[in-house]
Amino acid sequence: MKRLIETIVKPLVDYPEDVRIVMDEHDNRVIYKLFVNPEDMGKVIGKQGRVAKAIRTVVYSAAGSHHGKKVYIDIID
Known part of the structure; x- marks a missing residue:
């Protein structure tokens, strides 16, 4: 999933080297x-x-179901 997000975001930005994605997994959700x-x-x-x-x-x-977990994307400034 990280690769998908990078593939979408990197062509949009002027500084693709600054794009960073951190996965935070909990019991019923992935952020x-x-x-x-x-x-x-x-x-x-x-x-x-x-x-x-x-x-x-x-994303x-x-x-899809991602193993029964809800998926979220937070854009952090």
Whole structure:
């Protein structure tokens, strides 16, 4: 899942080397924390959050059931 997120996000940003994803797994959920360069934050979020919503939609669809756990993506500034 980390590779999928990287594949989506890196072409969008000016500083792809600063893209970092940390997985935080709990009993009933998996949270992927996405860190990007502060200058790229607007590109990842997009106007009215449309890009972020699209990223989440693709990842949620690819995750499927993910072993019965809910998948979340947090964009950290």
